[in-house]
Amino acid sequence: MDFLKAITAREAREIIGAFPIEINTEIVGIEDVQGRVLARDLVSKSAIPSFTRSLVDGYAVKAKDTQGAKETTPAFLNLKGEIRIGEEAHSALFDGEAIYVATGSMVPGGCDAIVMQEYARLATDAVEITRAVYQGENICYEGEDIAYGGIILKKGRKVTAFDRGVLAAIGAAEVEVNKAPQVALISSGDEIVSVDEIVPLGKVRDINRYTVSGLLRDAGAYAHFLGLSRDNIPDITEKLLSASNHSMILISGGSSKGERDFITTSIEKLGGTILFHGINIKPGKPAIFGQLFGKPIFGLPGHPGSCAMVTVRFVLPLVKRFQGEEYGNEIVIPARMTTNVPSTYGIEEYIRVTLKKDEDNRYCAQPIFSKSAVISPLAQADGYVVVSEGVEGIEKDETVEVYLFA
């Protein structure tokens, strides 16, 4: 590879970010909606709760009727029956009256506060209130949870467990979400054998298949492994052809220049184009990006460490874009670097770190120095720090932002 042609990380992000993709939607049931991305703003067609409810077991009253009420000088109110939970409140409350309500019961018209049971004594047809309540006390008003007509959950939001609760509250048994991309995954390399095979000397097992598909699934995409390809143009071409119906194609491998040339040649032979070959990042420099069958295709580096980082930094943002996911508010952990970390000017570096707490209960980031050919340091890392291309390393005790892996 001609490294002079390598582009900056920002240029790579711009090229990938400008790649035209189509977002399709589908309807899913509330059971299956978690982790999916909303295709449109969700508006409530009703107020939730749809009626004013009691928050406690006790007596629905007019707050003014309890003014000055104390243990020694209680207020006496006429007891006018009970509104049971789940029932519609047919009675209305007039001055000097109280109605028994349970937690969650509908509040009768005319009532503006609930006296907790603990502050009431029951007498025949009457109730003694031993503590004053303020207007609105122990009441959840109609629409207090979710207002009628308001946007509750925004388009582009990835649905959480709590969001499902909100969907249930408004009766959204089915929801329109963006389709998750179907990603084709191919491993290439004459040295690669499958995980369940005996490994002859000189060969290694296919690691990238499992890290990349795992990362894709965590991000909400479907990963389809299409097999191992040998290092030759006919075999690569055949595998790429079988990926033509997928949303995106990833082919990992091509550690040596010869192998990478097979990949770029195969893409071009099939009518695709190479948009860049080489990014000034570390690890991950030999990454390839292009277009094939109108779909985005990545040639991921063969080294497991490089392959994983290119996936995290460049493939997953495209997965998010396919899903229409908005992703501004990523949580990063501020941490103090425990040691000097050298880096090269002009290269965007990704430093894998573990997070520990120091004596002052502050996070510190311990860098894991390792070669890009190994996988185990990634399993040990909690996250990574980006050293931008305009910076020559990080100094000990400098505060950095740690992007979490999980």
Add this chain to the structure above:
Amino acid sequence: MDFLKAITAREAREIIGAFPIEINTEIVGIEDVQGRVLARDLVSKSAIPSFTRSLVDGYAVKAKDTQGAKETTPAFLNLKGEIRIGEEAHSALFDGEAIYVATGSMVPGGCDAIVMQEYARLATDAVEITRAVYQGENICYEGEDIAYGGIILKKGRKVTAFDRGVLAAIGAAEVEVNKAPQVALISSGDEIVSVDEIVPLGKVRDINRYTVSGLLRDAGAYAHFLGLSRDNIPDITEKLLSASNHSMILISGGSSKGERDFITTSIEKLGGTILFHGINIKPGKPAIFGQLFGKPIFGLPGHPGSCAMVTVRFVLPLVKRFQGEEYGNEIVIPARMTTNVPSTYGIEEYIRVTLKKDEDNRYCAQPIFSKSAVISPLAQADGYVVVSEGVEGIEKDETVEVYLFA
């Protein structure tokens, strides 16, 4: 409920933590292992890589033969063929020799460094080296990724995408993991209707079913919804009986004292025991915990906000224990509280917050004040802050630790 009987959050954690449970294991394929918890320490039965490899395209040499080599005064080495990627290296290297290797190729015996192609010029049967290399340069040694016989991944670890890569590297096509708990989930309440039903006045949709099952799934458990129960002992008893084969039982609802009494009575009628009823927490005070059919059972508060927080704080740790998951190193975000937050001495409070960055790029936590009967603030929250029972509130600008929800 007699609130005098409510126990502290710590007592509740101790009672739940002491509940005897059985951890069972099963074998899963590497395809399905992500998110599962390892049942035993994983030891590598081989060194990875299993042979010393080249990290670059170039020439395998003895480092000493390149000493002093420069563009102007290159070292001349005899070229002794090539070791192709995936092939076993049969040749050994002697003084004054070089062998061509590709990235990932096995390194020949006798070689202790690789000269990158860029620093070599090919002549007839010889190669001119224009830059000196140090011992070990551009080499990944046998066992450098994973040593033979070492513990690679520890028992109790939840398998990540990168861990899958490690498993692939050592050829662990099948792995022993702890079985995930099968959790029975029942919603109770005369006021509750299913999400797809028309909601009559006075009734509300079942929210807890979706938030709780969503949280359970995020934690790796299987959630089985066994249906809606009316507020009477025969109906609750019948639903509880249908849960007898599950690992754990959750019944949400019982907002009012009368309803909670139905739940505790039903548990006791079926031969179970109530271990506590009421925790001094907010929200979530009316939580129930006990034993039924030898399994742990939770009576979760009916209010959606309370139900969700009791699940997060008390149910999920038990789910982790069922899975044998070690969970020391939870990541919390230090943040500055944007406003005073009052809280009650003697009660452990959970303050839902959103996280924002301030002008100095530090996190600040904005509390969401809301009633426990509502669900939408939970969907807005990024996490929560614990105000322990011995503390009376948090002051503006105090640094707090935010537990993330997602």
